[in-house]
Amino acid sequence: xxxxxxxxxxxxxxxxxxxxxxxxxxxxxxxxxxxxxxxxxxxxxxxxxxxxxxxxxxxxxxxxxxxxxxxxxxxxxxxxxxxxxxxxxxxxxxxxxxxxxxxxxxxxxxxxxxxxxxxxxxxxxxxxxxxxxxxxxxxxxxxxxxxxxxxxxxxxxxxxxxxxxxxxxxxxxxxxxxxxxxxxxxxxxxxxxxxxxxxxxxxxxxxxxxxxxxxxxxxxxxxxxxxxxx
Numbered sequence: 446x447x448x449x450x451x452x453x454x455x456x457x458x459x460x461x462x463x464x465x466x467x468x469x470x471x472x473x474x475x476x477x478x479x480x481x482x483x484x485x486x487x488x489x490x491x492x493x494x495x496x497x498x499x500x501x502x503x504x505x506x507x508x509x510x511x512x513x514x515x516x517x518x519x520x521x522x523x524x525x526x527x528x529x530x531x532x533x534x535x536x537x538x539x540x541x542x543x544x545x546x547x548x549x550x551x552x553x554x555x556x557x558x559x560x561x562x563x564x565x566x567x568x569x570x571x572x573x574x575x576x577x578x579x580x581x582x583x584x585x586x587x588x589x590x591x592x593x594x595x596x597x598x599x600x601x602x603x604x605x606x607x608x609x610x611x612x613x614x615x616x617x618x619x620x621x622x623x624x625x626x627x628x629x630x631x632x633x634x635x636x637x638x639x640x641x642x643x644x645x646x647x648x649x650x651x652x653x654x655x656x657x658x659x660x661x662x663x664x665x666x667x668x669x670x671x672x673x674x675x
Contacts, residue, residue: 526607
């Protein structure tokens with residue numbers, strides 16, 4: 446009888462060990478799963494935080510608009526004409542800046558923008574204007590540009606095609622109707638051309654309305670295509 450009871454005790458002990466091992470393995474698996482879920486939540490939260498000012502998801506189009514919006518108040522970028530292209534988080538800067546300091550500042554802004562993986566700098570520094578030409582034409586140019594500059598007094602920047610490009614992008618960034626859009630803004634002699642895609646006709650109309658409402662814009666050509674979201 447003692448031997449039989451002993452065997453039962455051993456059997457119960459083995460069963461308890463197996464159950465304990467299984468419980469530990471399950472707990473370990475659950476811990477790993479929980480950690481993975483937590484990491485996933487953190488990544489998603491970081492992405493949401495990056496776009497919290499706009500309520501929009503971080504996309505290539507959002508990154509382009511965000512970079513342009515940060516160019517607006519920069520004194521170092523006055524008289525610049527910068528084009529920003531973003532593909533899968535890789536930003537390419539092309540166009541001209543007035544100085545090496547302006548070029549460095551533009552690159553620094555782009556690199557510090559949420560969602561940017563890397564920056565390719567193809568900016569050129571514009572040649573210094575000839576002093577004699579400036580002296581001969583400066584008075585007339587200042588008089589002719591006075592009203593145009595007044596349009597940008599809030600930003601402390603002169604209105605140029607480059608400034609208008611950045612301003613249009615900057616004003617697009619807060620528009621809910623433009624979420625999911627991929628818009629290219631081209632400005633030539635203060636005439637704005639909108640190309641790319643929007644998610645709805647309302648978005649197309651709103652983009653054109655916003656561009657027309659910017660001081661310094663003469664007219665807007667709306668070549669946007671409506672593409673339903675997938």
